[in-house]
Amino acid sequence: MATGELLSVCGCKGIRTCLRCEDGKSEQHLLQKNDPIRYDFVYDPVIKSAVREENGVRQSFQFPGVFLWESFVSADEERELVAAMDENVWRQSQSGRRKQDFGPKVNFKKQKVRAGDFTGLPAVSCCLVDRMRQKPLLASFKPVEQCNLDYDPIRGSAIDPHLDDSWLWGEHLVTINLLSNTVLTMSLDQGWEDMDTGEVRVAVHLPRRSLVVLFGEARHRWKHAICRNDVHGRRVCSTFRELSAEFLPGGEQEKLGSELLDIALKFKGTPL
Structure with missing residues (x-):
């Protein structure tokens, strides 16, 4: 798709903006949107801590709730997955x-919530699930939704800090990162534990073809985002979500949850 075509339409609403709809916005607005993000710490997946060096002194704190699986898919699988996505229509968001x-x-x-036109997750995701x-953390993971997202610096793609819904979606948020490296920005508005510095930001580096899981504190307390300055080339990701306890066995909407999972895990879906 040509650059002009990429910028010809826009799906932004409310306070959300992209490079196209920012035409005519104030200079101050543009500066705020494009300023580099200041990261207080960088997540270390080996020691599972948020770490920084300051004046030669190493500072860190435990950062529970992030699991990073590098090289989750191969280069050949990545090509096949993206090709399969590109055969379907991408809708503006x-x-x-x-x-x-x-x-x-x-x-x-x-x-x-209702099934509507939902026919399941795509066939190519069966082997991925x-x-x-195979990992103990995801041994009982049963995704009921998959959302594919396409980011491109030409469009100024990003997603603001947010917490995913917890009424419908369950404990684990699982994302596969394709085509380029990026940074998942984790932020906490009021500081962390004995830190009184206000907002705290932790950079979680996501290598190309990796999988990341958010759960626990990182799922329910820390907001997550992809900042514009951390999108350096086309990035495609697939996020999988499971049902909350309300829709699982013993929950108030167990029957509906069972019906939705039955549809999802047939892996015969087309995008809605």
Whole structure:
């Protein structure tokens, strides 16, 4: 797709913006959108801590709730996955992203969910889910939704700091990062433990073809984002979400949850 075509349409709403809809915005607005992000710490997946060096002194604190699986897919698999995605329609989304949704019809404001036109996760994801479940952390992981997102610096793609819904979506958020390296920005508005420095930001480096899981504190307390300055080339990702306890055995909406999972795990889906 040509650059002009990429910038010809926009899916932004409200406070969300991309490079196209920022035309005519104030200079101050553009500076705020494009300023490099200051990271207080960098996540170390080996020691599972957030670490920084200051005046030759190493500072760190435990950062629970992040699991990084490097080289989750091979280069050949990456090509096949992206080719399969590109055979389907990419729909414009907010903040310069494009998306493909495979999941039930949801109204988060009214807390209502139904199958709608949902026909399951895509066929190419079946082997990926099987591979995820080889790890003890994801042994019981049953995704009911997959969202593919396409980021490109030409469009100024990003996603603002946010917490994913916890009424419908469960404990584990699983994302496969394809085509380029990026940084997942974890942030906490009020500081962490004995730190009184206000907002704290931790950079979680996501290598190309890696998988990352957010759970526990990182899922429910720390916001996550992809900043514009950390998108250096086309980046495609697939995020998988499981159901919350309300929709699992013993929950109030167990029957509906079972129906949705039955559809999802047939792996016969097309994007909605």
